[in-house]
Amino acid sequence: MTEVQQHLHWGADALWARLEPLLPGISVEVVARCESTNTRLLERARDSAGQHDAPVTRPGELDTLSRDERTPYGRRVVDIQPCLLVAEHQTRGRGRLGRDWVASAGASLTFSLALPLAPIDWSGLSLAVGLALAEALDPLADEQPDAEPRIALKWPNDLWLADGPGRGRKLGGILIETVSVGRRRMCVVGVGLNVLPQAIAGLSHGYGCLQEIDPGASAPAVLACIAPPLVQALRRFEAEGFAPQRAAFARRDLLRGQNVTTTLAELPEGVAEGVDARGALRVRAGGLHHLVSGEVSVRLQPGAA
Numbered sequence: 001m002t003e004v005q006q007h008l009h010w011g012a013d014a015l016w017a018r019l020e021p022l023l024p025g026i027s028v029e030v031v032a033r034c035e036s037t038n039t040r041l042l043e044r045a046r047d048s049a050g051q052h053d054a055p056v057t058r059p060g061e062l063d064t065l066s067r068d069e070r071t072p073y074g075r076r077v078v079d080i081q082p083c084l085l086v087a088e089h090q091t092r093g094r095g096r097l098g099r100d101w102v103a104s105a106g107a108s109l110t111f112s113l114a115l116p117l118a119p120i121d122w123s124g125l126s127l128a129v130g131l132a133l134a135e136a137l138d139p140l141a142d143e144q145p146d147a148e149p150r151i152a153l154k155w156p157n158d159l160w161l162a163d164g165p166g167r168g169r170k171l172g173g174i175l176i177e178t179v180s181v182g183r184r185r186m187c188v189v190g191v192g193l194n195v196l197p198q199a200i201a202g203l204s205h206g207y208g209c210l211q212e213i214d215p216g217a218s219a220p221a222v223l224a225c226i227a228p229p230l231v232q233a234l235r236r237f238e239a240e241g242f243a244p245q246r247a248a249f250a251r252r253d254l255l256r257g258q259n260v261t262t263t264l265a266e267l268p269e270g271v272a273e274g275v276d277a278r279g280a281l282r283v284r285a286g287g288l289h290h291l292v293s294g295e296v297s298v299r300l301q302p303g304a305a
Contacts, residue, residue: 007032008088008106010220015227019084022231023115026082033089037112038175038190041085045114045179045186048080056177058293059122059187080184082115084227088219090192107196107209109219113230117178117187117238124242124279126157126174126293129189131249132233133172134159136226138213140251150213152254155272155281156293159193161208166258166300169206170194189234191226195219243277250274255281259301262291269301 016028034040046054090110119125130153138151151171152162160168172193178185194209195217210217236244250256255272260283262268270285280290281298291298 008218008220010086011224015084015224018224018228019231022228022235023082026084026115026231028084028086030086030088032087033091034087035091036190037085037087037090037110038177038188041083041112041114041188042177042179042186044083045080045181045188048181054179056179059125059176059178080116080181080186082113084111084113086111086223106219107194107198109193109195109222110191111223112188112190113227113234114186114188115231115234116181116184117234118185119238119241121241121278123292124245124275125187125237126176127153127155127249127275127279128233128237128242128245129174129176129191129230130157130159131245131252132229133174133191133193133226134252135248136229137210137222145251149252151252153249153252154254155275155298156279160205160254161212162254166254168254169208171208171210187234189230191230193222195222242279246275246277255298255300260298261301262299263297264291267291272298 010030012028012030016026019026019028042056087110088106090108134149134151134153138149140147140149148162150162152160152168154160154170157174157176158170159172159174161171162168172191175190175192177188177190179188180186194207196211197209198207200207210222253272253274256274258272260270260272262270262283267283267285267289270283270289273282273284273288275281276290280292283289283291283298
C-alpha cells in the first residue's frame with residue numbers, strides 16, 4: 001500500500017469551522033510527516049519575531065532577558081495567529097524532560113496547538129489540558145460521583161488507561177512550551193495519544209489505546225472530539241487558572257493515595273495526597289511537600305501499576 005493510500009480523511013475544513021468561533025484567526029493544518037509538531041510551531045513563532053535563538057521555556061519559566069518589544073519589519077497581529085498542526089506521522093516526537101514519544105502513522109494522534117496566552121499564573125496548565133482531554137474522551141456523569149473513570153491523569157502531564165486504583169497503562173502525553181513573540185507569549189500545547197493497538201516492547205508503563213474504550217476510534221475522530229474542548233479549556237485557564245478544576249482533577253488522579261518515588265534526592269519516596277490549588281503535587285513523607293513539575297519526575301512504586 002502506498003503512502004498516498006494510507007492518508008486519513010481529517011475533515012480539516014469542518015474542524016476549522018468549529019474552532020474559529022472559539023479561537024478567531026486559527027488555521028488548521030495537516031501534514032503527512034514531520035519530526036515534531038511542537039518544534040515546527042516554535043520555530044515558526046521565533047522566525048516571525050525575528051529571534052531565531054529565542055529561548056523556549058516551560059510554562060511559567062519566562063525568560064527575563066530585556067528585548068525590543070516591537071516585532072520586526074512592521075509585522076503585526078498575524079505573527080501570533082493561532083494554529084492547530086496535525087502530523088499523520090511524527091518521526092521525532094518529544095515528551096517531557098526530553099524523552100522520545102513513540103508514534104506510528106494511523107495508530108497515534110499527534111498534534112500541537114499554538115496560541116497567544118497570558119494567564120495570571122501558569123501553574124497547573126498541563127493538568128488543565130489533561131483534564132480537558134480526559135473529560136472529552138471519557139465523560140463522567142455528575143449524578144454518578146462514585147463512577148470510576150476509564151481515563152486517569154498522572155501528574156503532571158500523562159493520560160493513563162485505568163485498570164484500577166493506582167493501576168493502568170500510558171495512553172497519552174502532553175508537552176507544553178512557550179516562546180516570546182514581540183509583546184506576547186506564544187504557548188504551544190503538544191498532544192500525543194495512542195489510538196490503535198500496537199505491540200511496543202520495553203515500555204515500563206505499559207501501553208493503552210483509545211480503541212479499548214471505543215472500538216471505532218480513529219485519529220481524525222479523536223481530534224474532532226477533543227480539539228474544541230481543548231481550546232475552551234485553555235481560554236478558561238487563561239481567565240481562571242487551575243484552582244476551579246482541582247476537584248474535577250481529583251476524580252481522575254492516578255497518584256492520589258499511592259506510594260510514589262521521585263527524582264528529588266531530598267524526597268525519594270512518599271505518599272501522594274492530591275494536588276493543591278496551583279497544581280503542585282502534595283507528597284507526604286514525614287511532613288507535607290509540594291512539588292512543582294519542573295525537572296521532577298514521579299513514579300508509582302514498583303508493583304503499584
